[in-house]
Amino acid sequence: MNPKQLAGEKAVEFIKEGMTVGLGTGSTVYFTVLKLSEQIKEGLQIKAVCTSVATHKLAVSLNIPVLSMEEVDKIDLTIDGADEIDPNGHGIKGRWGALLFEKIVAANSKQNIWVVDDSKIVEQLGKFPLPVEVIPFGYKQVVKRFIELGFNPELRMEGQETFKTDSANFIIQLNLGKIDDPVELDRLLKQIPGVVEHGLFTNIVNKAVVADLSNIRIINYR
Numbered sequence: 001m002n003p004k005q006l007a008g009e010k011a012v013e014f015i016k017e018g019m020t021v022g023l024g025t026g027s028t029v030y031f032t033v034l035k036l037s038e039q040i041k042e043g044l045q046i047k048a049v050c051t052s053v054a055t056h057k058l059a060v061s062l063n064i065p066v067l068s069m070e071e072v073d074k075i076d077l078t079i080d081g082a083d084e085i086d087p088n089g090h091g092i093k094g095r096w097g098a099l100l101f102e103k104i105v106a107a108n109s110k111q112n113i114w115v116v117d118d119s120k121i122v123e124q125l126g127k128f129p130l131p132v133e134v135i136p137f138g139y140k141q142v143v144k145r146f147i148e149l150g151f152n153p154e155l156r157m158e159g160q161e162t163f164k165t166d167s168a169n170f171i172i173q174l175n176l177g178k179i180d181d182p183v184e185l186d187r188l189l190k191q192i193p194g195v196v197e198h199g200l201f202t203n204i205v206n207k208a209v210v211a212d213l214s215n216i217r218i219i220n221y222r
Contacts, residue, residue, distance in 0.1 A: 002117075002213075003117035003118060003211040003212050003213060004027055004028040004030075004031060004115075004117050004211070005031045006211035006216055007028055007031075007115040007116060007117060007209045007210060007211035007216065008028045008029060008030065008031030008032040008034075008035065008115050009031050009032065009034075009035040010115070010209045010211070010216050011032050011079045011113050011115045011209045012032055012035045012036050012039060012079075014077060014079075014111075014113060015036065015039070015044070015046060015077060015079075016076075017044060017045060017046070018045060018046065019046045019047075019076040019077055020046070020047045020048070020049065020067070020072050020074060020075050020076050021036075021046050021047070021048050021049070021075070021076065021077050021078070021079065022048070022049050022050075022051065022075045022077065022078030022079070022080070022105040022106070022109050023036075023048050023049065023050050023051065023055050023059060023064075023078075023079065023080075024051050024055065024078065024079055024080025024081055024098075024102060024105075025051050025052040025054060025055050025080070025081070025096045025098035025101075025102060026080070026081035026095065026096050026098075027081070028081040028115045028116060028117070029055070029079060029080055029081050029115060030058070032079050032115060033055065033058055033059060033062065033064070034062070036048075036064060037059075037062035037063065037064055040062075040063065040064060040065075041063075046065070047065045047066070047067050047072075048064050048065060048066050048067070049066070049067055049068070049069055049072055049075055049105055050066060050101075051078075051080065051098050051101040051102045051105050052096065052097075052098035052101055052102075052166055053166050054096070054098075055098075069104065069105070069108075074108075074110065075105060075108050075109040075110065076109070076110050076111065077109060077110065077111045077112075077113065078105050078106050078109040078111070078112050078113070079113050079114075079115060080093070080102055080105075080106065080112070080113075080114055080115070081093070081095075081114060081115055081116060082114040082116050082120055082201070082205075082208070083095050083120060083128045083199075084120055084122045084125050084126075084127065084128045085114060085116065085120055085121055085122065085205070085208055085219075086122055086123065086124060086125050086182070087123065088182075088221070089203070089204075089205045089208075089219075089221030089222060090125060090182040090183075090200070090201065090202045090203070091114065091125070091200075091201045091204075091205060092125055092126075092128050092130055092131075092199050092200060092201070093199045093201050094130075094131035094133075094171070094198075094199030095128075095131075097131070097133075097156070097163060097165045097166075097171055098165070098166065099131055099133060099197055099198070099199045100133050100165065100166075100167060100169070100196060100197045101166065101167075102201075103197055103201065103204075106201065106204050107204070111206045112204055112205045112206050113205070113206065113207050113208070113209060114205050114207075114208045114209070115208070115209045116208060116209070116210055116211075117210070117211055117212065118210055118211065118212040120210075121208075121210060121219075124178050124179065124180075125178070125179040125182055125200075126176040126177050126178035126179040127177065127178070129154070129173035129174060129175050129176075130173065130174040130176055130179070130198065130199055130200060131156070131171045131172075131173055131174075131198065131199040132146075132153075132171065132172045132173075132174060132189060132195055132197075132198040132199070133165055133167075133169045133170070133171055133195070133196040133197045133198065134169060134170050134171075134172055134194045134195055134196060135169055135170075135194055135196060136168075136169065136170055137194070138193075138194050139155075139170050139172070139194065141194065142172065142192060142193075142194040142195065143155065143172060145192055146172065146174060149188075151174040151175075151176060152174065152175035152176065153172045153173065153174055153175075154172070154173045154175060155170065155171075155172055155173075156170070156171035156172070156173055167196070169196055179200075182200050182202050183202050183203075185200060186198070186200045186202050203222070205221055205222075206220070206221060206222055207219060207220045207221060208221070
């Protein structure tokens with residue numbers, strides 16, 4: 001069993017009867033969703049909120065009861081992936097372009113668990129390009145601002161076309177190398193007109209389920 005499957009399936013143990021569960025997006029959470037569907041077949045009763053069109057389609061295909069964000073009063077637990085996690089529990093997310101919905105769901109969850117393979121645990125954020133979601137109108141001006149700030153921006157493409165999120169926005173990737181202060185960068189990015197959201201998730205995760213080829217560990221953050 002590969003590390004992603006180990007971590008993704010382990011997280012299902014934190015899901016309890018009657019919970020409303022946020023389901024994240026990505027290759028590790030994919031295994032969480034599959035395992036959860038097995039538990040539902042065995043009688044577990046939960047309801048889910050999805051963070052992307054892709055996850056919604058997967059959940060529906062597996063007969064997982066899905067609600068829209070507008071239909072829920074609370075989310076007990078959200079399980080999602082991450083691209084990097086530092087020792088303080090700050091993370092970069094957004095490889096799959098679902099960062100806006102992921103952050104809305106996470107911010108409204110009582111508890112957040114990230115499922116990752118061991119390579120995602122880092123000493124400092126920034127090697128993975130930081131995705132920033134921007135509206136199409138004026139995006140070139142946002143790119144220019146990022147260049148002025150020395151952020152090495154790059155418009156995310158999908159083949160020959162500009163990549164579009166589920167909200168029909170663009171993603172600008174910042175090739176930073178390292179992020180010295182994630183909280184300050186969070187504040188700075190949100191002050192730039194045209195920026196909808198970014199992939200820095202600070203002070204959000206409660207614990208991470210981390211797996212390598214033979215071991216699973218739980219890291220508690222807050």
